[in-house]
Amino acid sequence: MxxxxxxxxxxxxxxxxxxxxxxxxxxxxxxxxxxxxxxxxxxxxxxxxxxxxxxxxxxxxxxxxxxxxxxxxxxxxxxxxxxxxxxxxxxxxxxxxxxxGDKLKRWLVGGLEERNKIVTVWGMGGVEDCEMYRRRLIRQWITARFIKEKENKTLEQVAEGYLNELVNRSLLLVVKKNEFGRVKCCRMHDVVRHLALNKAEQECFGLLYEGSGTFLVDNARRLSIQSTNITPLSQSSATHIRAIHVFMSSVDIDFLRPMLASSNLLSTLDLQGTQIKMLPDEVFSLFNLRFLGLKYTGIEIIPEELGRLQNLEVLDAFKTSLRSLPKGLAKLKKLRYLYACVQYKKVTVTNLGGVKMPRGIRNLTRLHARQKVKASIESLFDVSALTELRTFAVSDVTSELSVNLCSAIISMCHLAHLSVTASNENEVLPWEALRLPETLCKLDLGGQLEKKRLPQILSSWSHLKNLARLTLIGSKLDEDSFPSLVVLSGLYLLELDKAYDGKKLHFPALSFPRLRQLDILGPLHLNQVEIAKGALESLGELVFAKCPELKFLPCCIENLTSLEELHLHDIAEELVDKLRQKTEANQCNEELMKISHIKKVIVRLTEKNIQERIR
Structure with a gap:
């Protein structure tokens, strides 16, 4: 060490x-x-x-x-x-x-060498049994300068390699993987966490504050707060602190003001999940701050002083109460990840809304991710200059703005994840001019697609060989247009959310050979599903939800030999009763026989408060 x-x-x-x-x-x-x-x-x-x-x-x-x-x-x-x-x-x-001079103070801390692996592990400590997400960990490791580029790999690729190494050495438990088989979230073994925290304290790498007894920060470089009683911390000097992580939602951030005022070297401030509505003024004097985590907080406004954080690389205000971002945002030339969206109480097309952007964001040329922009002529014009974007999400798109959006997307030659949401559920978006980049891996479209042109639009996506995840919301697919999706043979996940209006859904032979997860949500008229032999041969999880007319299991579901999970939520009560029916030893339940090869089958009727695992 x-x-x-x-x-x-x-x-x-x-x-x-x-x-x-x-x-x-x-x-x-x-x-x-x-x-x-x-x-x-x-x-x-x-x-x-x-x-x-x-x-x-x-x-x-x-x-x-x-x-x-x-x-x-x-x-x-x-x-x-x-x-x-x-x-x-x-x-x-x-x-x-x-x-x-005094007007602009910057910290220039260069790229650091790789840290000892146990130190990197400690950065994931968190609350006991806490699940930590891959993306969050990687961004924090990068902004803490634990990661260096090597062998023509990006920082993100190197960091993910370290994460996989920790998993392979059984230092971390994988909680969930995504549709690509990559680690999505993980947690630390209790014994490993105990050893890592002890090591971190011995080496002055970091301390865990749990609110009991006297507490001195001294020379510790990182502080993890896991108590609502942080009054003792207001007495502490923190001149050496590089990172503060808060894991309690009801913490009174005002007690951290003295610590923040003395933490000139602070590079990470993670307040995710806390109930704060406004940041303390002291935050905007942290010139070395590179990571500011406000995800799931009650933050309502960020002042113009944000522009003073000249070294900020990550601003995460996902699912907050923010409606707009200040003009000072345009000064953050080192910003790489910008997440800011508002969570709606009432769901329209989606439950997440975009944030109004200031003019000048076209200068943020290092941005790799921008989620979620509230569409306007000005914002789409500025976004068109952000050619390094890998992730882009936009909301409130109208048919009039779709041309501007298509023009902006054309310049995003590295784009891997695109999310577009219409202004309302009745807005019809003319996507025939949309030219999606071949690099695209994930695509989320919310809003109606032009019915007459649907087959042509979907067929035009045949060049998307890397597309692995597709989510369609309110797209109005039917028996005639759905077969056009078969050209997307590389899909791993397909989600249709209130996107299918037909009565019969047919999967032809050899369709979707790599699909691992299929979610059919909210097709109010669907009453028949047919799966031809050889279709969906890799499917591992199948979900039907809010299908009130679905009275029978999918035809030939017994041929889906890879299927491990079947979820039937709020389907026809008649089918649920058949599956829940207890039979005598000498009797045979035909419906249950069809799904006898599936390891996990769950049925649910929300109105009757029924949820049961029948297999």
Missing amino acids: AEAVVVVLIGKLSVALANGAASYGASLLCKKAYALKGLFREIRKAEGELQIMKDYLHDAEKLKDTNNTTGIFVKKIRDLAFRIEDVIDEFTYKLEDDKH
């Missing part, structure tokens, strides 16, 4: 040297030039000495538990390394302060 700290310092010294050299070059005619020149010699000397220390510690780390003297020496080096790290951070901050 001590070796890892020294490795980090070597990386930081290199960056500090580069930044200092730039400042030196800009100040050759100033009195400070001579002093800086001497400082560079000292930095180069320290860098060489640290390299020697790293090589020594590589062997000493193995002996510290058996040799008391070595253990004490390693601890002293670790403590010294932490103090040096603070000095380097202060140095880079000072360079920027001198460079830009």
Whole structure:
């Protein structure tokens, strides 16, 4: 662990040297030039000495538990390394302060070397048995500078490789995988979590605050808060803190004000799930902040001071009460992930609404994800300049705006996930001009599609060989247009939410060979489902919900040998009664015989408060 700290310092010294050299070059005619020149010699000397220390510690780390003297020496080096790290951070901050004056203070903390694996694991600690999602973990690891690009891989790919390695070593339990077979969320083994937290505390990497007894932050770099009683924290100095994670919803954030005011080096502030409605002013003085997590909070407004967070890379305000974002957002040139959407109490096309964007977001050229934009001529014009987008979601689209949207999407040559929602359920979107990029993996469309042109529109998607997930909401498919979807042979997941208006649904032979999950939701007129032999041969999960006219199981469902789960929610009561019916030993329930090969079968009738697993 001590070796890892020294490795980090070597990386930081290199960056500090580069930044200092730039400042030196800009100040050759100033009195400070001579002093800086001497400082560079000292930095180069320290860098060489640290390299020697790293090589020594590589062997000493193995002996510290058996040799008391070595253990004490390693601890002293670790403590010294932490103090040096603070000095380097202060140095880079000072360079920027001198460079830009009081109006604009920046932290330039360069790419760091990889951390010891147990340190990376601790970053997932959280509440006991807490489920942590892959995307959230990866973004936090990246913004904490635990990850470096290598072997022509992106930061996200390297981070996911580490996550998979932890899973393969049984340090993490996979809770759920997505339709691609990738880890979606996971949790830590209790024993591993206990060991990781102890190690983190010993090495001053992080502390867990549970609200009992006296508590001193001291030299800890990260703080995990798991108590509503945070009054003692208001007395703590936190000059070394790099990350604060809050895991309790009813925490009074005002008690964190003194800590935030003293945390000049803070790079991660994760308040996900808390009940805050407004951020403390102190947050906007955190010039080194790279991750701001406001997901599932009650946040209603973000002030113009947001523009002061010049190093912000992730702003996550997913499912909040935000209706708009401030003009200062356009100043965040390093922003890579921007999630902001409002959760509607009343569901129309979808339960998530877009957020009004300020002008100038076309300058945020590093953005990889933008979810969710409230459509307007101005916002779609600005979005068209964001050519690095991998994820894009837009709401409130009208037929008049569809041309502008199609034009914007054409420029997104790296797009992997696209979500488009109409302004209301009666809005018909003319998608014949939509040219979807071949890179697309996920597509969500909410709103009616032009009925006469539906077959042509769906057939035009045949080039989407990478498309694995398709969600259609309110699309008005029927017996004539549904077969056009068969061209999407690479789908792993297909969800039709109030998107099918026909009475009969037929899956022809050899259709959807890779499909693992099929959700049919809200087809009010559907009364017959036919599955030809050889269709849906890989299907593992099948869901029918809100199908009041569905009185029979799908024809030939017994041929779906890969099917492991069948969910029947709010279908015809007649079918539910058949499946729940208890039979004598010498009698045969034909409906149950059809699904005898399925491991898990659940039926539910919401109005009658019935939910039962029959297999």
